[in-house]
Amino acid sequence: MIVKMTKIRIMGPKGLLPTVTDLLHGFGRVHIESRPPEVQKIDEILLRRFSIEAPALHDKEALETLLEQVKKVLLLLPAPAEESWPARVGTPSGVTDRYLKEASAKIGSLAARVDQLVGKKKVYTDERSILERYEKILQVLSPLISQVRESRDLDYLGIAIRIKEKDVIPLLEQAMARVTKNQYEIFYAQVDAEVLAALLVFPKGSYAQVKSLLWEENIGELRLPSSITNKPLGEAFKIILQKRRDLPRRIQAVDRELTALSGRWYGSLAELRAWLENKISEILISASFYETKMTFVIYGWVPSRGLEGLRRQLAEQSGGRVVIDSVPVDEREQERIPVFLSNPPFLRPFERFTRILPLPKYGTIDPTPYIAIFFPLFFGMIIGDIGYGALVLIAAVIVRKRFRGNEFIRDFASIFTVASVSSILWGVLYGELFGDLGERLGLHPILMNRMEGFLQNLYLALAVGAVHILLGVGLGIFTAVKHGDRREIWVKCSSLGLIVGFLLMAAGIIGFLPKSAITAGLLLVMVSVPLMIIRGGASAAMEIHNLVNILSYLRLMGIGVASVALAFAANKLGGLVGNVVLGILIGSILHALNLVFGIISPTIQSLRLHYVEFFENFFQGGGREYKPFKKLPHERSA
Amino acid sequence: MEIGLIAIGAGLAIGLTALATGMAQARIGAAAVGAILEKPESFGTAIILLVIPETLVIFGFTIAILILFTLK
Numbered sequence: 001m002i003v004k005m006t007k008i009r010i011m012g013p014k015g016l017l018p019t020v021t022d023l024l025h026g027f028g029r030v031h032i033e034s035r036p037p038e039v040q041k042i043d044e045i046l047l048r049r050f051s052i053e054a055p056a057l058h059d060k061e062a063l064e065t066l067l068e069q070v071k072k073v074l075l076l077l078p079a080p081a082e083e084s085w086p087a088r089v090g091t092p093s094g095v096t097d098r099y100l101k102e103a104s105a106k107i108g109s110l111a112a113r114v115d116q117l118v119g120k121k122k123v124y125t126d127e128r129s130i131l132e133r134y135e136k137i138l139q140v141l142s143p144l145i146s147q148v149r150e151s152r153d154l155d156y157l158g159i160a161i162r163i164k165e166k167d168v169i170p171l172l173e174q175a176m177a178r179v180t181k182n183q184y185e186i187f188y189a190q191v192d193a194e195v196l197a198a199l200l201v202f203p204k205g206s207y208a209q210v211k212s213l214l215w216e217e218n219i220g221e222l223r224l225p226s227s228i229t230n231k232p233l234g235e236a237f238k239i240i241l242q243k244r245r246d247l248p249r250r251i252q253a254v255d256r257e258l259t260a261l262s263g264r265w266y267g268s269l270a271e272l273r274a275w276l277e278n279k280i281s282e283i284l285i286s287a288s289f290y291e292t293k294m295t296f297v298i299y300g301w302v303p304s305r306g307l308e309g310l311r312r313q314l315a316e317q318s319g320g321r322v323v324i325d326s327v328p329v330d331e332r333e334q335e336r337i338p339v340f341l342s343n344p345p346f347l348r349p350f351e352r353f354t355r356i357l358p359l360p361k362y363g364t365i366d367p368t369p370y371i372a373i374f375f376p377l378f379f380g381m382i383i384g385d386i387g388y389g390a391l392v393l394i395a396a397v398i399v400r401k402r403f404r405g406n407e408f409i410r411d412f413a414s415i416f417t418v419a420s421v422s423s424i425l426w427g428v429l430y431g432e433l434f435g436d437l438g439e440r441l442g443l444h445p446i447l448m449n450r451m452e453g454f455l456q457n458l459y460l461a462l463a464v465g466a467v468h469i470l471l472g473v474g475l476g477i478f479t480a481v482k483h484g485d486r487r488e489i490w491v492k493c494s495s496l497g498l499i500v501g502f503l504l505m506a507a508g509i510i511g512f513l514p515k516s517a518i519t520a521g522l523l524l525v526m527v528s529v530p531l532m533i534i535r536g537g538a539s540a541a542m543e544i545h546n547l548v549n550i551l552s553y554l555r556l557m558g559i560g561v562a563s564v565a566l567a568f569a570a571n572k573l574g575g576l577v578g579n580v581v582l583g584i585l586i587g588s589i590l591h592a593l594n595l596v597f598g599i600i601s602p603t604i605q606s607l608r609l610h611y612v613e614f615f616e617n618f619f620q621g622g623g624r625e626y627k628p629f630k631k632l633p634h635e636r637s638a
Numbered sequence: 639m640e641i642g643l644i645a646i647g648a649g650l651a652i653g654l655t656a657l658a659t660g661m662a663q664a665r666i667g668a669a670a671v672g673a674i675l676e677k678p679e680s681f682g683t684a685i686i687l688l689v690i691p692e693t694l695v696i697f698g699f700t701i702a703i704l705i706l707f708t709l710k
Contacts, residue, residue: 356682454703551697558699608689611682 002366003303003340010298012322017296028630029306031338034288036299050289060283062100067276069107076114077262121254128247131240137197140189155204161196179209274632337362339623347372349411359623378606380422382560387434389423435567450564457557465553472617490535495543497528549613566594644709648702655698662691
């Protein structure tokens with residue numbers, strides 16, 4: 001449901017503003033209104049927007065600087081599990097220069113240490129990855145190097161060539177011949193599928209020319225890490241092996257120290273971050289307040305049921321010097337009333353589906369309870385299989401347990417828990433367990449066999465569609481009555497007459513009702529259509545679309561039959577193999593595929609039936625989201 | 639012969655509507671992905687727009703079933 005809101009105005013002496021701001025922040029249910037229309041009517045000299053004073057701006061800057069420091073350290077520290085956070089140190093209730101200075105100094109030295117450790121770790125991991133690359137190349141080249149080193153007149157350089165660029169080799173050989181006057185040798189050795197290592201051997205006097213040749217031809221010389229740059233390649237290889245053994249130990253040591261720092265500081269820093277953000281938001285929110293020479297004025301919205309509590313708290317904290325009164329809402333302001341959806345816990349997960357669309361306008365209907373009833377119903381109707389339903393149920397329960405801390409995943413797991421139970425129940429009605437496997441095991445349909453009773457299934461889908469659309473039209477009438485919109489009342493009522501008329505005619509034609517129902521239905525249609533157009537104008541004729549919308553519910557049958565046909569095919573193909581194990585394997589793979597489609601498609605189709613067909617009759621989107629001024633969690637005042 | 643014609647009719651009913659749905663969804667899908675990239679909050683509206691042409695194939699499917707079961 002959409003919670004009833006009251007517009008409030010809080011006034012008091014300026015000296016009490018910090019107390020009131022803190023109280024509102026702690027109360028956490030007031031949506032501050034920064035542009036109330038009544039203020040625009042008042043002379044600006046009398047009532048003007050609150051200007052944040054210099055000391056507050058100074059505090060804000062200091063808080064923001066500290067917040068940046070804290071955020072940086074939190075980003076660099078490994079996050080421990082929240083349960084293992086140490087006892088919090090607590091934060092002061094007010095902002096003091098001394099506290100900020102002390103905190104900044106402490107965090108500064110912590111940040112320096114963390115920076116140093118993270119920097120070290122980066123150097124080590126970079127070096128490790130470079131060495132990993134060079135180790136392979138040097139491993140291949142080192143036997144060649146040891147041969148070359150025996151000669152005092154020869155020098156050598158190593159290069160790595162990508163195999164896909166090996167066309168460069170003949171050019172390199174030509175250039176080497178030119179530079180060394182044919183006194184050279186190149187040894188090649190393949191490092192892996194992508195890289196070829198080459199050792200260029202030449203007289204000692206040609207070293208500079210060969211180096212400049214490589215530079216001119218843009219051929220990458222093997223550049224060793226800085227720590228072994230000046231070492232000969234052979235020695236470098238030994239150093240690399242030694243370092244490769246040492247580096248993981250060093251990285252581990254750094255990690256241990258970072259984890260220890262995190263264990264000691266993370267919880268306190270997270271607490272401090274929340275405190276800083278709360279304090280900054282308290283300063284910034286004052287830009288939405290108003291002031292006269294001596295008083296402050298705050299406009300906002302509060303859930304009506306919370307108004308008395310707020311009034312009491314304000315009276316207690318201010319000794320009766322702060323006044324709170326409810327302000328009548330201007331007609332033009334109706335659309336600015338914040339929308340706060342509040343549903344019982346078992347319906348709350350379905351708000352996720354409501355929030356996919358823009359929020360409903362204030363004063364209209366929150367569709368969440370209806371989605372909570374019809375989404376599982378449609379989902380179950382489409383899947384309608386005990387086996388698939390049970391698998392979805394197991395998966396949903398596991399996901400719900402595993403991601404208890406993640407509200408988003410937990411909500412969807414809850415939705416699919418309900419939807420899977422509905423699938424199991426419809427599976428019992430259809431007598432389906434992994435397609436026709438249930439029938440082979442002696443399970444019989446109670447309602448219908450979906451592979452045979454196509455027409456029955458068709459009537460069922462249309463009947464469910466008619467009920468859903470009629471409910472939508474009913475809610476449309478309710479909204480129109482609530483808003484006193486006479487035209488809409490007439491249009492929706494005649495739309496209701498039109499649908500009922502057609503349903504009577506259809507029921508009479510197929511023999512569900514006596515033939516007289518056809519005449520009654522026809523009469524109802526003949527009255528409803530002209531009434532709709534006379535009272536609502538030509539555009540009201542669009543309501544006839546509701547009849548087409550009912551037909552749209554045939555997808556409940558169509559997709560359901562497609563799903564059951566795939567399940568039958570899975571069993572049939574599994575049975576055709578002739579080998580029990582292989583048959584079960586093939587059948588299981590096909591069932592798994594069907595199940596994946598069987599979750600995605602019914603979800604989208606069920607939602608579509610809500611958003612397109614059902615909502616069309618009553619839903620008015622475009623509501624303004626309720627954003628209460630409230631403290632972030634993890635703050636505990638010292 | 640008659641059964642064959644009925645089957646062809648049912649096949650055409652579902653096949654042609656499926657093609658039409660596919661063509662419509664291809665265009666809507668491409669535009670929807672662009673819209674979502676620009677404005678992620680348009681995801682809900684995009685999904686709705688994307689599934690609207692599916693009504694065509696659902697109707698095709700229903701007509702196919704009616705052809706198969708009422709003309710048999």
